[in-house]
Amino acid sequence: MTVHIGAEKGDIAPTVLMPGDPYRAKWAAETFLDDARCINEVRGMLGFTGTWKGNPVTIQGSGMGMPSLSIYANELIKDYDAQTLIRIGSCGGMQSHVKIRDVILAMTASTLSTPSRGIFRELNFAPCADYGLLAAAHDAAKEKGVPTHVGGIYSSDVFYDERPDLNEQMVRHGILGVEMEAAELYNLAARYGRRALAVLTVSDHLITHEALPSEDREKTFGDMVEIALAAAFR
Ligand code: HPA
Numbered sequence: 633m634t635v636h637i638g639a640e641k642g643d644i645a646p647t648v649l650m651p652g653d654p655y656r657a658k659w660a661a662e663t664f665l666d667d668a669r670c671i672n673e674v675r676g677m678l679g680f681t682g683t684w685k686g687n688p689v690t691i692q693g694s695g696m697g698m699p700s701l702s703i704y705a706n707e708l709i710k711d712y713d714a715q716t717l718i719r720i721g722s723c724g725g726m727q728s729h730v731k732i733r734d735v736i737l738a739m740t741a742s743t744l745s746t747p748s749r750g751i752f753r754e755l756n757f758a759p760c761a762d763y764g765l766l767a768a769a770h771d772a773a774k775e776k777g778v779p780t781h782v783g784g785i786y787s788s789d790v791f792y793d794e795r796p797d798l799n800e801q802m803v804r805h806g807i808l809g810v811e812m813e814a815a816e817l818y819n820l821a822a823r824y825g826r827r828a829l830a831v832l833t834v835s836d837h838l839i840t841h842e843a844l845p846s847e848d849r850e851k852t853f854g855d856m857v858e859i860a861l862a863a864a865f866r
Pocket of ligand 1: 791812
């Protein structure tokens with residue numbers, strides 16, 4: 633047990649999928665894993681462990697934002713020895729060629745700040761995905777026929793943004809989408825020598841102001857889970 637995760641040591645698999653929403657973790661585990669059992673309920677941040685094609689997998693909610701994800705990813709890595717951590721979540725599209733429902737595989741994650749800023753201070757570290765996972769996820773997404781983009785994303789500290797000029801600079805520099813967790817996941821994976829990737833569905837759009845209809849959310853989330861699982865065990 634850790635401060636925020638109630639699981640015993642052997643209850644967490646080396647491969648962990650991390651949706652922001654704990655109820656998504658429950659849905660994904662019940663839908664895609666065999667023999668899924670709940671391994672964490674602390675603070676309602678549900679986690680489940682089961683198998684996928686015989687491979688052990690944990691699906692653990694991360695909560696929203698980098699401070700929350702950082703707590704769970706730190707404990708998963710340092711206390712439970714998680715080796716592969718894949719965020720599955722939503723993002724806001726930032727380029728006109730990136731459409732609602734498309735998948736973005738985050739090659740890099742730019743930020744203004746993360747919980748790791750205390751370490752980096754004046755240094756602008758470049759958080760990036762594990763290339764093997766990224767390439768495998770790209771193959772899996774192509775096989776599924778899901779329109780997919782690979783490139784940089786922006787991990788923001790705020791959902792309700794009061795600095796539109798920052799978004800403008802991100803758009804200008806080709807950033808594909810905005811979310812709130814990936815950069816810190818990549819920082820931690822780099823620090824501890826683990827593999828990380830963020831697989832994201834475009835759920836809303838900063839340029840077109842479209843939003844994913846609620847009836848499509850389950851299907852698109854399911855596609856991400858399958859892409860993440862296929863990438864982890866390729
Ligand atoms: N901003 C930040 N995070 C997000 C967004 C957004 O527009 N959409 C989904 N996650």
